[in-house]
Amino acid sequence: MKSPQNRRVFVVGYGAATPLGATFAETWRRAVQGEAGFRKVTRCKVESACDIVGEIPDWSPQDLDFTDAKEVYNWNAAFVILTMAVCKEALEDAGIVMDAAIAPRMACLIGSALNGSDAFRTAMHDLEHRGPLRVSPYLLPNLCANLPSGKAGMLLKFTGPIFSPQGACASGNHAIGIGARMIRDGDCDFVLAGGADAPILPELIHGFANMNATIKVHAGDRAAGDPAQASRPFSIDRRGFVLSEGAGVVVLAAEEVIRAHGLTPRAEVLGVGWTSDAYHYTSPNPATIVRAIRETIGDAGLAAADVHCVNAHGTSTAKGDRTEIQCLREVFGKLLEKIPVSSNKSQLGHTLGATAAIEAALAVEGMRRGILLPTINYLPDPEFADIDVVPDAARKQPHEIVLSNAFGFGGTNCCVIFRGA
Amino acid sequence: MRLSGKTLILGYDAVSSLGTDLESQWERAVRGESGIGPLTRFPLSDDFPVRVAGEVGDVDVRPYPFLQPREMAHWTSPIFKYALLVVHRALGKSRIDISPDIAPRVAVTFSSAVGGQDAVLKADRQMIAENKLPTPFANPNSCINMVGGKVSILTGATGPICATITACATGVTSMIIGDMMIQQNLADVVIAGAVDFPLVEPILAGFATMNGAYRPKEGRPHEAPEKTSRPFSANRRGFVVSEGAGAVILASPDFARAHGLTARIEMTGFGMTSDASHFVAPNLETVRRCMELTIASAGLKPADVDAVNAHATSTRIGDKVEADALADIFGAKVPPTTANKSQLGHAMGASSAIETILAMEGMLRDTVLPTINYEPDPAIRIDCVPGTAREVRQEFVLKNAFGFGGCNACLLLRRIL
Numbered sequence: 001m002k003s004p005q006n007r008r009v010f011v012v013g014y015g016a017a018t019p020l021g022a023t024f025a026e027t028w029r030r031a032v033q034g035e036a037g038f039r040k041v042t043r044c045k046v047e048s049a050c051d052i053v054g055e056i057p058d059w060s061p062q063d064l065d066f067t068d069a070k071e072v073y074n075w076n077a078a079f080v081i082l083t084m085a086v087c088k089e090a091l092e093d094a095g096i097v098m099d100a101a102i103a104p105r106m107a108c109l110i111g112s113a114l115n116g117s118d119a120f121r122t123a124m125h126d127l128e129h130r131g132p133l134r135v136s137p138y139l140l141p142n143l144c145a146n147l148p149s150g151k152a153g154m155l156l157k158f159t160g161p162i163f164s165p166q167g168a169c170a171s172g173n174h175a176i177g178i179g180a181r182m183i184r185d186g187d188c189d190f191v192l193a194g195g196a197d198a199p200i201l202p203e204l205i206h207g208f209a210n211m212n213a214t215i216k217v218h219a220g221d222r223a224a225g226d227p228a229q230a231s232r233p234f235s236i237d238r239r240g241f242v243l244s245e246g247a248g249v250v251v252l253a254a255e256e257v258i259r260a261h262g263l264t265p266r267a268e269v270l271g272v273g274w275t276s277d278a279y280h281y282t283s284p285n286p287a288t289i290v291r292a293i294r295e296t297i298g299d300a301g302l303a304a305a306d307v308h309c310v311n312a313h314g315t316s317t318a319k320g321d322r323t324e325i326q327c328l329r330e331v332f333g334k335l336l337e338k339i340p341v342s343s344n345k346s347q348l349g350h351t352l353g354a355t356a357a358i359e360a361a362l363a364v365e366g367m368r369r370g371i372l373l374p375t376i377n378y379l380p381d382p383e384f385a386d387i388d389v390v391p392d393a394a395r396k397q398p399h400e401i402v403l404s405n406a407f408g409f410g411g412t413n414c415c416v417i418f419r420g421a
Numbered sequence: 422m423r424l425s426g427k428t429l430i431l432g433y434d435a436v437s438s439l440g441t442d443l444e445s446q447w448e449r450a451v452r453g454e455s456g457i458g459p460l461t462r463f464p465l466s467d468d469f470p471v472r473v474a475g476e477v478g479d480v481d482v483r484p485y486p487f488l489q490p491r492e493m494a495h496w497t498s499p500i501f502k503y504a505l506l507v508v509h510r511a512l513g514k515s516r517i518d519i520s521p522d523i524a525p526r527v528a529v530t531f532s533s534a535v536g537g538q539d540a541v542l543k544a545d546r547q548m549i550a551e552n553k554l555p556t557p558f559a560n561p562n563s564c565i566n567m568v569g570g571k572v573s574i575l576t577g578a579t580g581p582i583c584a585t586i587t588a589c590a591t592g593v594t595s596m597i598i599g600d601m602m603i604q605q606n607l608a609d610v611v612i613a614g615a616v617d618f619p620l621v622e623p624i625l626a627g628f629a630t631m632n633g634a635y636r637p638k639e640g641r642p643h644e645a646p647e648k649t650s651r652p653f654s655a656n657r658r659g660f661v662v663s664e665g666a667g668a669v670i671l672a673s674p675d676f677a678r679a680h681g682l683t684a685r686i687e688m689t690g691f692g693m694t695s696d697a698s699h700f701v702a703p704n705l706e707t708v709r710r711c712m713e714l715t716i717a718s719a720g721l722k723p724a725d726v727d728a729v730n731a732h733a734t735s736t737r738i739g740d741k742v743e744a745d746a747l748a749d750i751f752g753a754k755v756p757p758t759t760a761n762k763s764q765l766g767h768a769m770g771a772s773s774a775i776e777t778i779l780a781m782e783g784m785l786r787d788t789v790l791p792t793i794n795y796e797p798d799p800a801i802r803i804d805c806v807p808g809t810a811r812e813v814r815q816e817f818v819l820k821n822a823f824g825f826g827g828c829n830a831c832l833l834l835r836r837i838l
Contacts, residue, residue, distance in 0.1 A: 128550070141826065
């Protein structure tokens with residue numbers, strides 16, 4: 001294996017499709033205005049108190065410029081076309097024009113938590129009601145976690161390494177972490193790193209409901225009349241996350257190819273830290289979360305005092321948010337009172353494997369523009385009285401170093417530090 | 422022994438259609454036997470298109486406290502049981518004790534291509550047929566990275582964890598990413614490998630309707646199951662879907678030295694490419710480049726490679742493209758090239774982990790396993806070690822793995838002499 005080349009790695013562009021909008025630009029525009037992207041579920045019929053979800057508004061895959069009705073019918077795992085669209089947007093945003101020199105040097109790492117569960121459900125229906133010979137020949141490709149990257153490659157013509165780095169709700173940071181290391185070491189020059197999930201299905205809605213993971217909106221809850229208030233990380237009445245669909249991709253590039261291709265660096269991937277819990281399949285483990293954050297700061301060559309703000313994992317569960325704040329307190333001590341900690345999930349809900357990549361893109365854009373995105377729907381919890389969650393409204397505040405946290409079921413923690421370029 | 426700084430293999434273990442302990446799998450493989458039999462995992466309707474499979478036999482779990490029914494009650498997909506079993510046994514063979522001191526330096530890349538779809542299927546069935554809600558464990562059972570999570574909980578490993586999925590190349594990819602983690606000093610030890618138990622109805626039906634899985638010729642009588650997987654053969658008719666799991670323990674040379682552990686095999690090179698061409702059909706140029714990158718990354722020339730452990734699944738186009746790529750690289754001197762799937766069937770993401778394990782066992786025993794059921798195909802001119810195992814001294818072995826979606830991953834293994 002070649003020895004590490006210690007190249008610096010930068011974010012040069014991004015794309016996203018989220019409950020706030022089908023593009024990154026629209027997502028950013030609404031995020032800055034403090035809006036939320038939640039509504040009563042329309043993707044499926046389901047009788048559940050957990051029926052407030054985050055759906056991408058106006059998402060119609062058949063209207064994209066690279067699809068047709070047949071393509072959309074065959075690729076019925078929504079994360080496939082979602083990934084293709086967002087990878088395309090990200091490359092265009094970066095201003096990269098594919099050529100024979102770039103293609104073999106571009107990798108694509110798109111993670112996911114629940115992959116092609118939607119295609120599996122359709123196949124199950126066909127099997128039960130129409131017989132085995134009517135199961136789609138595209139079922140297996142739809143179920144392959146790496147297929148979205150593969151289809152993006154067919155559309156965009158890159159031929160470097162592809163695989164799907166899966167760490168449940170931390171998948172996006174896994175992609176960024178591994179991708180940055182691959183560039184640093186010279187395995188490739190560009191990486192499309194991100195995640196995609198389309199989990200708005202009856203089985204999954206009920207499954208999360210029965211785990212007590214998602215919020216049950218009963219009569220009297222403040223979200224009952226206003227779905228926008230369902231996700232409220234760090235609030236006193238937080239009661240579970242809002243299940244959302246979405247995809248996010250950041251384009252990473254090595255320092256020298258940025259210069260050679262006239263691209264614009266937006267932020268440097270300065271440090272990555274990862275750990276696993278060896279503890280419980282869903283409950284977080286403070287010791288290994290603290291270690292992940294410390295290792296990230298150490299890998300970046302920084303001290304805790306250098307971190308300007310935290311893009312929290314903050315899913316809006318009672319226990320998860322408490323654990324994250326406790327861990328931040330342990331790492332930052334008194335410094336934490338001066339470090340804004342906000343959760344984009346208050347606006348986007350929890351897009352599972354996509355969330356870390358979407359939040360990375362929002363964090364980098366925030367640095368470029370000197371804006372901290374808010375934690376909306378905030379009702380103070382005395383337990384977090386010392387924490388500045390950037391309540392309710394975006395704030396103008398220049399900052400250069402962001403810590404982005406992501407933790408996943410199965411006990412996987414992955415944090416990334418970005419420095420504004 | 423000279424350590425060159427490469428990542429070392431300290432232990433491995435597998436279950437496959439040939440058996441549930443490594444020694445008996447090896448013995449049956451050397452004898453040229455097949456693990457393929459009738460598909461029995463669920464009742465087959467008359468019109469169900471798939472009738473044969475490579476099933477893994479049951480194991481006696483009594484010696485393993487962590488596999489007791491009480492422990493596993495919520496983890497209904499068999500992927501968890503067999504993953505924990507092979508990881509436990511591989512770690513035992515590696516003689517690594519994951520003490521609290523080293524736990525933060527132990528990473529997990531063990532994963533699965535298909536995951537616990539059987540648990541989703543059960544949840545689906547209950548909802549559709551019985552109008553019953555899924556259990557709280559339905560979603561965790563179907564998170565593919567939960568396999569690695571359970572491995573971490575079992576072993577106490579708290580280093581980086583990631584399921585690095587490339588469909589049917591997942592096993593080899595888990596070793597490549599593990600190797601990177603060690604070389605980048607993110608970990609000292611990596612638990613790599615993969616598990617797949619994909620014999621559930623919609624998955625098999627999907628493989629049949631896409632013309633991937635073996636089906637007998639229309640109007641012909643059914644063939645004996647053990648004859649149905651025949652990579653590189655003129656009459657190959659698709660792959661036979663199998664179950665299996667393989668775990669491989671990787672470690673840095675410094676770690677091995679410090680703990681007095683010796684290795685007999687190291688990972689000396691790897692390569693990864695993607696096709697950007699078709700969602701299932703392979704692409705000659707990028708498959709060839711993947712093998713070339715692998716050989717070059719080891720600092721070798723093609724002539725140094727002593728044997729090839731092929732991906733060869735027994736499909737018309739896949740085997741042809743792989744053989745063409747080998748011919749392009751090696752010219753008239755393609756090394757002995759074996760297709761373990763002729764004996765094991767295709768265990769999806771686990772297949773390349775199990776096959777890598779068999780390749781390493783063969784390196785240590787100076788043996789290349791056979792490609793069974795072979796009937797020459799004039800369009801494929803390679804020495805595929807037909808019928809019976811062969812004695813071959815091997816220092817360098819190339820392992821190929823290719824997955825749907827056009828992802829290619831190859832390894833170069835070196836026997837430490």
